[in-house]
Amino acid sequence: MPTIQDVASRAGVSPITVSRVINRSGYVKSETRQRVEAAIAELRYVPNRLARSLRLKKTNTLALVLTDITNPFWTAVARSVEDTASDAGFSVVVCNTDESLTRQRQCLNTLLQKQVDGVLLVPARSDGEPVEWIQGQGTPVVVLDRRVPCRWVDVVRCDSEDGAYQLVRHLLSLGHRRIAVLSGPQDVSTAMDRVAGYRRALREAGLEPREEWVRHGQFDRSAGLEMAQQMLSIAPRPTALFAANNLVAVGALRALRDAGLRVPEDISVVVFDDLTSELVIEPFFTAVDQPAYEMGQTAAELLLARLSGSAPGEYQEILLPTKVVVRRSSAPPPG
Amino acid sequence: MPTIQDVASRAGVSPITVSRVINRSGYVKSETRQRVEAAIAELRYVPNRLARSLRLKKTNTLALVLTDITNPFWTAVARSVEDTASDAGFSVVVCNTDESLTRQRQCLNTLLQKQVDGVLLVPARSDGEPVEWIQGQGTPVVVLDRRVPCRWVDVVRCDSEDGAYQLVRHLLSLGHRRIAVLSGPQDVSTAMDRVAGYRRALREAGLEPREEWVRHGQFDRSAGLEMAQQMLSIAPRPTALFAANNLVAVGALRALRDAGLRVPEDISVVVFDDLTSELVIEPFFTAVDQPAYEMGQTAAELLLARLSGSAPGEYQEILLPTKVVVRRSSAPPPG
DNA sequence: CTGTTAGCGCCTTCAT
């Protein structure tokens, strides 16, 4: 492949002149510029950004470390991050951790070695150490979606506690008294917060949350299926299920149908995080809708602002609004 | 940030010795190695892969250029590419083109500048030029999902013509005679091939495909909605719709429901490319199922094999099997 | 087993 030196020789100038043409920096006589551009075209020269980045200590690349891009919520986030980054001339490297700390460390290590300019991190656990480690390498981080026990970091997320509270209030207002929650991993902040919001709503209604009505599992379909099955074996059976994420809800509904239960006639189901209407034939779930696209965009913009030095000095915690969407999956309890 | 030189000084060795420790290349006395490792730990040294890549002319990065990661089909492909690449020590940079040639060129340009080792490309158009351009830069390409008029390139895809043919045969066998197709962009090979398979099935059944029963639009929900509405205004109305992709089908169904039509009692709907069961409460569509995960994996493996020189000399065209899954959205025509 | 030399391709600084 031709280098900047090859182009220079061909155009009869020095490499630095070619550099100035490519990056539109400094003065170049119009005639010289044309000769250089001609040489670039003839040689099909493509500048080597590796060398440029090494020199400039800037790669124009963002890392997006999330749990599983297969979940439509993260897909939307990834898409908005890419859109936002791309508009600013940045590329995005995506990594799936599957909620594993080991994989998270591997990802981050590789990413830092590649000298990404910034990291958008959905922490696999409520653990501040990875965040501090990245920052210790001089790389800015924005934490996405989840809380983390660090004061000195930017966070963009939704209020899980409040969303859950609202959702359970909706169930209570319909008359439900036996409400179970199918949540995610114990040490993931969103899973904890959603349980916390659930408990607060129950207590406020004068109900004592029973431990057997709280289950933790993975944030996926099969966990939802399994947790729902367990709930069905409790007597008296809950009249409503609160699924802490979209995939859990899909699995739960499967379990209910398999058990011959009708939703919402026999049992209600509500869910934190709606499935995008793009994918759904007929919206069914009563849900807390999270602005996934905005979350990615906001986080990416904040990170880019940090990189350009245009962000405010203090670290930010940005809470995006959620809203409850009532649909057909919730109704008054039977009887 | 500390460099390899800092580590070297601290350990009282030369940089190259540190390099050998990091990369486990060459001989290093166990005692020396320990000194070096201690220095690495103390300084929290992270090797700079930019410099390494510049030197080695290898970045351990793959590019994945697709149309829109928001479509679950591409999400699955992206996930499998990342899994496969990651196992081989590669990272993945993802780019969305939204079927735009301009954006495709921008993406590819940036990616080549970043010296990605290989490109997985879902071409925005049936145009061989971009492929040849990338190859001309000495970068291997594997084309995904779509045909391209190049002989000298690897391709991994499904047989759209045949899948469509099978799907329309299914409709014919149910007794349908007025079948319409809602396809994607005219110049995208999968959209063309699915129409071609449709036509072949019709002709074989002694039916002449009517032009008004063929529509082209974007491969998204709103196009599906619009195309379906247009079809409903044709008299006599088609008794079955063939949606050329998943999102088109969701949009079409919306249009049918809005028009007060029941599926499949009043009109049947079949679709090329199933929505993954992870996301669907109750599978409904009769569909051609494509092995999305395998497609990404196969393509990534082929690309990695090319990079390691372990691939066969000839370019490959790998056709992955599809299968028709009959569900509730198709039934005999009314009357 | 370890070190020296040189250079990957580019851009900043300082001349001219």
Added chain:
DNA sequence: ATGAAGGCGCTAACAG
């Protein structure tokens, strides 16, 4: 308006 020198951090090739 253009160029020369030097170095970003790393490793291959060759000593020793």
